[in-house]
Amino acid sequence: MPEKNLSLPCATAQPAPRRLHTPDAVVIIVIILAAAALSSTGLPVADVLQLLACAGLVAILLIGLGTAAPVKAIRAALRVAAGPAV
Numbered sequence: 001m002p003e004k005n006l007s008l009p010c011a012t013a014q015p016a017p018r019r020l021h022t023p024d025a026v027v028i029i030v031i032i033l034a035a036a037a038l039s040s041t042g043l044p045v046a047d048v049l050q051l052l053a054c055a056g057l058v059a060i061l062l063i064g065l066g067t068a069a070p071v072k073a074i075r076a077a078l079r080v081a082a083g084p085a086v
Contacts, residue, residue, distance in 0.1 A: 057081045 038048045060077050
């Protein structure tokens with residue numbers, strides 16, 4: 001009777017996840033603080049979220065145009081921003 005090899009194959013090491021760099025962390029903190037400041041001044045939370053979503057869309061479009069992203073990706077971002085068709 002042949003012997004069965006029950007050893008597991010060697011796994012390759014997975015790369016470490018990318019750490020958040022300081023400028024990225026600063027931008028995230030500033031966005032959170034700006035949203036908190038806007039909502040604490042009496043602006044409704046829905047309006048704050050809408051403002052942040054629009055700012056994010058503008059950033060995506062500007063970065064996409066700056067890096068010559070494919071037109072399909074820019075159209076997909078616009079479709080997501082437009083929301084469901086009425």
